Amino acid sequence: MKIHADFSALRRTKWYEYVIRFVFGGIITALTGMIAKKFGPEVGGVFLAFPAIFPATATLLEKHEKEKKQRRGWNGTKRGRLAAGVDAAGAAMGAVGLVVFAMLVWKKLPGHSGSTVLAAATLAWVMVAMAIWAGVEKIRQLQRQRGAAKSIHRPQAQ
């Protein structure tokens, strides 16, 4: 799959859809700060990886994909749900990167400069998430090729 940026999606997104994401993200960030202040950073830290924006993003993605299909005269419900499912798969890949990010910050922050550790951890997050995505894409490509080869070599029914 070729990676490309679809800027038309920005035009399709309505202002209140951005507001929903910012509000959810903002509320959870504020709550995390309050929890960390009351119960300590270990408990507050757990909420740094809370799926605050994911439900709003997945729901809006499902809606957009559904509308796109409906404009062409199809139902689009199944397509919308599949797109949101793929979004969740991407979130899982990002989550592995987030584990690496958190481990690096946890282990390296006490002895090094904060900005250096955060920059290195962010870079590690990008590299891990992209490497997993590339690996999954390679496996899917091989599966497609194997499937195509099987269908070519399958004996024809008499």
Place this chain on the structure above:
Amino acid sequence: MVGGAIAFFIYACSVCAAMMKYKLSALVCSLALMSIWCATAFGLWLLWLR
């Protein structure tokens, strides 16, 4: 945060599986399965970080 991130991975995998297999609505799936995130994150916190 490590515990939360591991929980987020399990949560995202569960949402992905539920949506791909059963074609459930994104809102229902993502909100209902948040219990998985809570159980995993606080389970890990109790077992490992506390």
